[in-house]
Amino acid sequence: MTSSPSLLHREVATLYTDHHGWLQGWLRRRLGNAWEAADLAQDTFVRLLATPAGQSGLQAAPLREPRAYLATVARRLLINHLRRQSLEQTYLAALAALPEPQAPSPEQQLVILQALQELDAMLDGLPPKVRAVFVLSQVDGLTYAAIAEELGMGLRSVKRYMAQAMAECILLAP
Secondary structure, three states, X not given: OOOXXXXXXXXXXXXXXXXXXXXXXXXXXXXXXXXXXXXXXXXXXXXXXXOOOOOOOOXXXXXXXXXXXXXXXXXXXXXXXXXXXXXXXXXXXXXXXOOHHHOOOHHHHHHHHHHHHHHXXXXXXXXXXXXXXXXXXXXXXXXXXXXXXXXXXXXHHHHHHHHHHHHHHHHHOO
């Protein structure tokens, strides 16, 4: 595994030089937008540089399938990007449906959208069972007993998962 930051930087630089154009084209075909593709291609390489040494999957020896590796990293970023985009579109559609006097100001809209994106990122970081319990409780309004029945788990597990989700929310609170 890579242990030296400078070695990691050289490996990423080599990947960038050899495969950036391919990755950007790969993303452009999926997005249909060259600007977003360029941003996500850059984000892919930034993600590689930001990953702690030894956890990036890069090794001192060249990757056997560098494009598959880059596509995997980029696909995860693409999924997050599309999810945020969908969340934003849903929010904007809900705003458009509000009568004019009830619509929040543009500044309030931005704050709400940022909060939704932070919540989405937090939920994405939770284990699937914890996320399911949190969403069923906080979005669908189910009781813990109803969640336990819905998910086929004990009430004690629901409480534990909810505590874990709430702890994560508290850690993210400003």
